[in-house]
Amino acid sequence: MSTFTIFLALIVVVAFLLIVVIMVQNPKGGGLSSSFGGGGTQQLGGVKKTTDFLDKSTWTLATLLLVLILASNVAINRGGENVDSKALDEDAATTTPALPAPLPATNDAATATPADSTAN
Template sequence: MSTFTIFLALIVVVAFLLVVVIMVQNPKGGGLSSSFGGGGTQQLGGVKKTTDFLDKSTWTLATLLLVLILLSNVAINRGGENLDSKALDPNATTSQPLPAVPVQTTNDTATPADSTGN
C-alpha cells in the first residue's frame, strides 16, 4: 500500500468525522447540546461543555484535514519525470501535427454560387 493511499484513506475518514461533528451542531441552540439540557434542571456534562467540545472538535478536524491534504501532495508518486515546463524549451517538439489548411485555387469560370467549377 502506497503512502498516498494511506493519506487518502485518512482524508476520507477525517472528512466523514468532520461532517458528522458539523451535523450534530445546531447554531440556534438545538442539536446535541440542547438534548443534554433537558428542561434546564438536569444536565449531563452541561450544555456549555458540549458546545465547547463540538467547537474544538470542528476546528481540530478541519485543521487535520487541511494538513493531510497538503502532506498528501508530497506523497504523490510522480514517476521520476522532469517537472520542467516544455513550453519554455525551444527545442521541444509538439506531439500533434498542425491541421492542414485547404489550398484554394482560383478558377476564373467558377462563381461563388457554383463551387464545383462548372
C-alpha cells in the same frame, strides 16, 4: 500500500468525522448537542461544555484535514518523470515542428468548374 493511499484513507476518515461534528452542532443550543444524555438536568457536561467541545473539535478536524491534503500532495507518486512545463524547455522552443508534405496537383476533369467547361 503507498503513502498516498494512507493519506487518502485518513482524509476520508477525517472528512467523515468533520461532517458528523458539524451536523451535530446547532448554534441556538437546540440541536443534537443539547439532547445528549436524555434529560435537561442529566446532560453530560452540560450544553455549554458540549458546544465548546464541538467547536474545538470542528477547528481541530478542519485544520487536520487541510494538513493531510497538503501532505498528500507531496506523497503523490509521479512516476519519476520530469513534471516541468514544456513551454520553459529551451530545446523545445528552438525547434519547429515538421510541416506536412503538400498534396500533388492533379489536372483531371473532375476538378474542373462548370465555368471552365463552357468557355470555349
